[in-house]
Amino acid sequence: MSDFGVILVVEDREDDILLIKRAFKKITLPNPIQIVRDGQEAVDYLLGEGEFSNRDEHPLPSLILLDLKMPRMDGFEFLVWIRKQDEFRHLPVVVLTSSSELRDVNAAYRLGANSFLVKPHDFEQFIGLNKSLQQIWIKHGRTPDAMRPARTKQAQQQV
Amino acid sequence: MENRELVLLVEDSDDDALMLRRAFKVAAIAIPLAHVKSGTQAVSYLRGDGDYGNRTVHPLPKIVLLDLGLPEMDGYEVLTWIREQPGLRTLPVIVLTGLATGDGIVRAYQLGANSFLMKSADFEQLVTLSKALAEYWLETKATPAAGKVEPFKTPYPPDQRRVA
Numbered sequence: 001m002s003d004f005g006v007i008l009v010v011e012d013r014e015d016d017i018l019l020i021k022r023a024f025k026k027i028t029l030p031n032p033i034q035i036v037r038d039g040q041e042a043v044d045y046l047l048g049e050g051e052f053s054n055r056d057e058h059p060l061p062s063l064i065l066l067d068l069k070m071p072r073m074d075g076f077e078f079l080v081w082i083r084k085q086d087e088f089r090h091l092p093v094v095v096l097t098s099s100s101e102l103r104d105v106n107a108a109y110r111l112g113a114n115s116f117l118v119k120p121h122d123f124e125q126f127i128g129l130n131k132s133l134q135q136i137w138i139k140h141g142r143t144p145d146a147m148r149p150a151r152t153k154q155a156q157q158q159v
Numbered sequence: 160m161e162n163r164e165l166v167l168l169v170e171d172s173d174d175d176a177l178m179l180r181r182a183f184k185v186a187a188i189a190i191p192l193a194h195v196k197s198g199t200q201a202v203s204y205l206r207g208d209g210d211y212g213n214r215t216v217h218p219l220p221k222i223v224l225l226d227l228g229l230p231e232m233d234g235y236e237v238l239t240w241i242r243e244q245p246g247l248r249t250l251p252v253i254v255l256t257g258l259a260t261g262d263g264i265v266r267a268y269q270l271g272a273n274s275f276l277m278k279s280a281d282f283e284q285l286v287t288l289s290k291a292l293a294e295y296w297l298e299t300k301a302t303p304a305a306g307k308v309e310p311f312k313t314p315y316p317p318d319q320r321r322v323a
Contacts (some may be wrong), residue, residue: 090268109249115275117299128294135291140284142275144265 004031005062005143008044010042010078011035011096016119020065020096023123023130030139034058039073042066043081046088062090062143066113068097068104081109090136090144166242166297167220168194169201169237170255179224179255182285188293193217201225203239205247221240222251222296225272227263227310235270242271249298 007029013016020072024033036042040103043065045052064082068075075095083089093113097104100118108116117133120126137143166183172175177195182203183192195201201223204211211217223241227234234254241247251273256263257280278290279285 015204090265092268092274106249108250112271113267115251115295133292134292135287136274136276136295140276140288140291142259142264142277142280144268 005145006043007031007033007034008042008061008064009035010037010039010070010075011062011067012037013041019119019123019126020130023126025042026127027130027134029130029134029138031060034061036055038070039078039081041072042078043073046082046085060111062093062145063137064093065096066093068095068099068108070103075105078109079108079113084131085113092143094133094137160256164190165218165220166190166192166222167201167204167223168192168224168255169198169229169234170194170224170226171196172226175226175257177276178282178285179289182282182289185286186289186293187300188294188297189280190288190297193220198237200231201237202232205241205244222253224253224255224292225254227254227267228258235266238267238270238272240306242246253296 009017009020010115011020017084020101023032032043036045044050046060048055048058066075073081075097079093082091082093089112093112095108095113095116095118097117098119105116115136120129121138124143168179170179173196176196180192180194187216193204193258195204202210205219206219207214211287215307225234225237229291234256238254239249241252252271254267254272255278256273257278259275259277267275273301276288279288
């Protein structure tokens, strides 16, 4: 397994997914990325349901990047859900969105977001943002080993 | 802008506090750093006890940097207390510690830490960390500090004070 935790990107817009991938590549972020398209898919991913049932292919993340405006289940609803899950409520969730409305910022923090980042329109600035994201969450930061709480469950299943 | 341009450092080691202060200076971070030496003092500061009630001199911080190993009331207890206060529920609290265990990381996040950072004994590393901290948490507009936070009213009942 990689020493670097998986980053789960929850984003419905293909343009933005591409942008995030490009930025990660540019700053040579070693962490594997997994992409899901909305809150519901993120829930399925964490629970290992359906197409996400194989934990080798879809390992639990140690950091989640979350868009807010998404179909089916939006970012706020996902935050509410994840903070109620004993297995996952400790996972750091960084909101990454184009909205900089204070109402959204406050709501996201209130619902348990760890941090709120506004996507800049300019790519160079976006690179800068990703660099500081890397510094805070990967280089100097420690994120929970997401495998730990889940391992118990998996181990039980295997036994 | 509210009068919250301050970083509150909760750190029992004077040496570590001094080193961080120097790192902030080298990193050219303009925002002032206030230092309290224990969990109970952090609570007093945030609650506005006594002299701390003067918010012109002791403004509520934009972020809190919290050590975990503190006398009397440790970092986990400070976190718990902060998250119980309606006016402080969204205050960014960043754990800054020299010792990280898997359980400690999980516990800190479960109690509502926004981020968990390792402080390095190496000064250059500390400068890099300070720069990253300032870029990520202080130079962004999207922190709840920029919004309206309810006036801080909740008293901290002394009988609930947990002494380690």
